Amino acid sequence: MSPHMERNPVAASTLAEVAKLAGVSPATASRVLNGSARTPGAGIAERVRQAAESLGYVANAQAQALAKSSTGLIGLIVHDIADPYFSAIARGVQSAARQERRMVLLATTDGTPAGEKEAAAAFAARRADAIVIAGSRSTRAEDSAANGELAAELERYCRNGGRLGVVGQGIIGLPETEGYRTLPVPNEELARGLAAELAAAHTGPFVIVAGPDGLATSDERVRGFQRGLAEAGREPAEVLHTAFSRNGGFDAGTQLAGRPGDRGGRPCIFAGNDVMAIGIVAALRERGLSVPGEAAVAGFDDIEWLRDFRPELSTVGLPLEEIGRRVTLGALSDLPAEDDAASGITGTVRLRRSTETA
Amino acid sequence: MSPHMERNPVAASTLAEVAKLAGVSPATASRVLNGSARTPGAGIAERVRQAAESLGYVANAQAQALAKSSTGLIGLIVHDIADPYFSAIARGVQSAARQERRMVLLATTDGTPAGEKEAAAAFAARRADAIVIAGSRSTRAEDSAANGELAAELERYCRNGGRLGVVGQGIIGLPETEGYRTLPVPNEELARGLAAELAAAHTGPFVIVAGPDGLATSDERVRGFQRGLAEAGREPAEVLHTAFSRNGGFDAGTQLAGRPGDRGGRPCIFAGNDVMAIGIVAALRERGLSVPGEAAVAGFDDIEWLRDFRPELSTVGLPLEEIGRRVTLGALSDLPAEDDAASGITGTVRLRRSTETA
DNA sequence: CTGTTAGCGCATTCAC
């Protein structure tokens, strides 16, 4: 320690100091202040408590963690905390963590497996009780090396007793491991259901504005939508790949607006998520095209903040906050994943104004 | 420790194990794996690194923190992480933390000082290097006790060498303390500027839809707006207090829509923040009133996700992400707050469609 | 340049 100790001028008081002031042993002080065993002699207990109070004693969680080998930390990995999809999930995670008397450590990754691996390593180093991964997996070839490292990191983490909860798809290359569980999100099924309903009402061509090829969540939704179309006897939709964000949607919307009009009637556009759908609508509107008048647009997620957007967005509702809660509680649970399997996440197709035909 | 140790079946390998495998002392192993001094003998270093690799060694950050008395943790306190205002700030905090090679611990409080006190205590226990408080203060009488406790908690934290950064108003009852700095947000000035511009263009009566009385941020904006009105020679606006949220705005909007119309022309409504403004517009729209046709509405914050909302919202732009970055970096900084003072946060009045007069 | 020693603050065996 430096002779100056500028960053820690007056170290917080310790259990030992409290004990001394109270005239008891550190062990006793520990028992009355934190111990689970019944509080020692009533008089003693009070003395200790008063000593702690007067010294402004704050237990050092780091030291406790070291001694107990349990940190009370939950690591959350998201692509971008400012994205409403992730912040909604984060709220659920936070809520579950609070309920289980733990704190959440936050890491953002820009969506790359390399970033996720880094975050996972940091959480492992901090000995988080559990790690929750909310972001979509990437199956891109260029990410396969990083995916491997991520899987290795997480496998080691689990082998050392760590708990892991993942939203949606499992970690690529990570085998079934003790303490590892996935919370399935029926993206494909729901997209299929959406396609079915849309196909029944729309005659025009379908277009899918998807995220980057290899982004698992996006791919699942695309696949499901195409399947729904096929089952309705429709041709496969054209797929445009762009960023899985509002701006990605905007770019795609601009591109679509610039096309020679009306080859086959009013198009029905399915966006990989709500914020992309918003971007599409904004782009079309800017080019003078109305929704749903000249194009129908549907999204996915049913982001709460978009409720007041007009036209109201047809989408698939996902209980994001609950997803966050469930994946966290599941990871922390000692039960053999029966809970998750029994009652998976369910979503709801919600047709609204943006895809109306009249 | 229980005889089973279910939660930690195979404790992660330790530095000592790595050292033994490499045939060196723990100190040497520490130096090559983490130490800042130049790496020891090239051959030795490689041996250690290989040993670490083969054992899957992951340094225990808790133990490091204990030994170094620095945790690399930054505690962030917000009202609600799913609120776009806070999630935008959180992104900035996260970005700054990453830059400074630290992790962020997240706590949400529902906006009560009691909750903030609890979160602050948890952060203090974890020996976070810095605490960042993003939520608005409450000056309500009923919160004064909790405010006092919060101030006491934070003062002790700072006295023990902790750093504290607060967005907007200072902590009530917390005296100037080493390591404590506030990032001023000119809510009042900006609201005044907004009022000035609005007063120049609107003849109708002004109404302010504010958050709960005693919510500092809301109060500042109301005060500034009223001042701007007064300076323009206008009568004070009527003030409605409601929840500082979309639903609060919706309720107020419903109430306003139900009034006997046109006493003094088209009203101009100033909402305490953007999400309230959205709620107001939604309520008015539901009642068949158009914006800006039958009422002008302005917000505050310029939330990014509302960009595509129509009518485009007049508001005051605040660089939320930068606010998060700045308050974090400031708290971590050793400089005497010159940085903050020199270049405070600046906002921008942005008049858009929702308050157009024609 | 490397090994040895001594804590960091706490929980927890064991004796008393």
Added chain:
DNA sequence: GTGAATGCGCTAACAG
């Protein structure tokens, strides 16, 4: 019921 050791995993002084 209480106190005295011991160790959690690591870093930082000190010596060699």
